[in-house]
Amino acid sequence: MTSPIAVSNIGGPRLTLGFDRFERLDLERHLAVHGKLFTPVLDDLVKMAEQVDMRGRGGAGFPFARKLMAVAAQIDYPSSEEAVLLPGEKEGRRRSSEDAVVVVNGAEGEPGSAKDKVLLNRAPHLVLDGAAIAATALGTQRIIVAVEDDEAARSVRAAISERRMPARVVRLTERFISGESGAVIRAINGENPIPPGVKVRASDSGVDGFPTLLSNTETFAQLAVLTSLGADLYASAGTEEEPGTTLLTIGGTQVVEAPYGTPLQEVLDHCDVPPGQGVLVGGYHGMWLDPQKASLATLSRSGMRQVGGTVGAGIILPLTQGTCPLGEVTRIASYLAAQSSGQCGPCRLGLPDVVRTLNALNDGSGFVDDVRRAAGIGRGRGACSHPDGTARFVLSAVDAFEADIEMHRYGGSCGLPVFGVLPLPVPTGSEGRVAIDWSRCDGHGLCAYLVPELIQLDRYGFPVVLGTDIPAWMERDVQRAVAMCPALALRVTNGMTEAPARRS
Structure with missing residues (x-):
């Protein structure tokens, strides 16, 4: 297995331990590098996570201990001698611990991110260790790994087979919103894989309606490292407020493990990547820093806040010189x-x-x-x-x-071309865009009425088309607008078969 993503570290490897020797850590290599799995009881696991203030690495930065406790509050987990009701709880509300589900969110729909794919491809057992630690603490064996990437799915399935563990892999659609927690749960449940539209906590009702612990790939790998090292040794890297290391994807082509508190400029220098005209931190839901702010930023939640940035999911995209x-x-x-x-x-x-x-x-x-x-x-x-x-x-x-x-x-222009240096998915051929045949258009305006999201009228009553791909949820509406165009001027091009309107 060959990965096109360069992987390195600053200050010593933890998650990436063994990557300098092995392209992929199978079970034998994983045990030689990381040792045997240690599974603390829930109370001890929560204390360790709280001691190092472990946060999710998927972007939101939610405290992992709180997620664990939220699921535990819904079940009778093994460490409790009897079911103790929380204030306001009713008898019979809690579920058996065996009903709980642990979900590894391996959806990495953002084009600029590669860290989770690297972990799933090269260190799948470290991720499964973290999932097994959480599942054992909660008293369940139900583990699901949700992934988008074919290679990652094969790697995880092979690792599950080696361990002979009762876990399964669920494939997700590759879309930007696929990694949203509600979308992941819906996909696993066989529903339309989009956010549910209303706030439903996975800890209350997740997979099949059962209490579910859902975190991203790196979070579970970090949990395995924390359990292996112990809280004190884990906290020997990073800062006092934010211990540990994290994975960063630089420019979409390099993955770097670095301790919290590392200057952003040091990370860019390590990768031999200049800040260019500005640096996007946190990915496409993140924030732009101009070169001056980027030079002052440090890799931590507090350090990024000071310059108006965010760590987010660890995506760092410098904008190279010469593009608009x-x-x-x-x-x-x-x-x-x-x-x-x-x-x-x-x-x-x-x-x-x-x-x-x-x-x-x-x-x-x-x-x-x-x-x-x-x-x-x-x-x-x-x-x-x-x-x-x-x-x-x-x-x-x-x-x-x-x-x-x-x-x-x-x-009307800055004089620079748009080179498209910020990464986007490779077109699959299924994308389509609305186009107007101006030799036919008479300005009836029906198209703007039918698909106002994509078409609006100018002051003369002629359509102005938004230059984006047609969202999947609009394909039916667009085809209806194409079919109803009185002048046969509306069509779909670029990927979908060109389809002008036809009269019956």
Whole structure:
């Protein structure tokens, strides 16, 4: 198995221990490198996680001990001599510990991230150790590993077979929103793999309605390292407030393990990657830092907050010199708009509006205040965090690339091409876009009525098409609009078979 992702470390390996000797750690190599599995009881595991303030590595940074306790509150776990009801609980509410489920969220739908794929491909047993530790502490054997990548799925299945453990692998659709916890649970349950639209805690009702502990791949690997080293030795790396190491994906092509507290500039120098025109930290739901702020940033939650950034899921994307910053931002915003599940107003109408205001800013006809308004209007009102994360990405870009935006506003361009240096998925051929045959269009305006998310009318009544891929949830509406166009001018191109309207 050969990985195209370069893996290294700063200050010594933990999660990546053995990577310098082995391309993949099978069970024998894993035991030689990491030793035998140690499974503390729940109370001890919670204390260790609390002592080092272990947080989830999927982006939200939720305390892992609280997740454990939330699931334990729903079941009669082995360490309790009898079922002790919490304040306000009713008799019979708790489930058997055997009903609990542990889910490893290996969905890595964001194009700029590779750390979880690296762990699942090269150190699958470390991840399974962490899942087994949590499952044993909760008194269950139900472990599910949810993955998007074919190679990762094969690696995990092989590791499960080696261990002869009662775990299973579930394949997820590769989409940006696939990793949202509710979407993962729905996918495992055989439902439409999109966020549920309402807040449902997995600890209350997750897989098959049972209490579920769900965390991302690196979090479970970190749990295995914590249990192996013990809290004191684990805390010998990192800072006093944020102990330990974390995995970072740099530029979409390098994965680095580094201690918390490491200067961001040191990480970039280690990878031989300059900060360029700015650095995106936290991925496409993260925040942009201009070069000056990037030079002051440290790799920690508090360090990033001081410069207006976020660690998020550990994705760091420097924007190289020579490409148009505003064009790159617009390109990613268009992708994010097309990746929504279309369940709520902020996704259906708000994100396309953000793209329109960015397009206007690109050609010099728009205003920064319009972008801020469009990005902010739906914040906190979405069915999931996708609109908020996209708004955060766009609003931070407006601040970080102020000089470039001014050049666009007054000259219609900054003079730089858009090279597309920020990573996006390789097209599969299934993508499609709305197009207008201007030799036929008479400006009836029906298309804008049928698909206002993608088409609006200009002041003369002619359609203006949003330049994004057609979201999956809109495909039926678009085909209906194509079929109903009175002038046979509307069509779908680029990937989907070109389909002009036809009269019956």
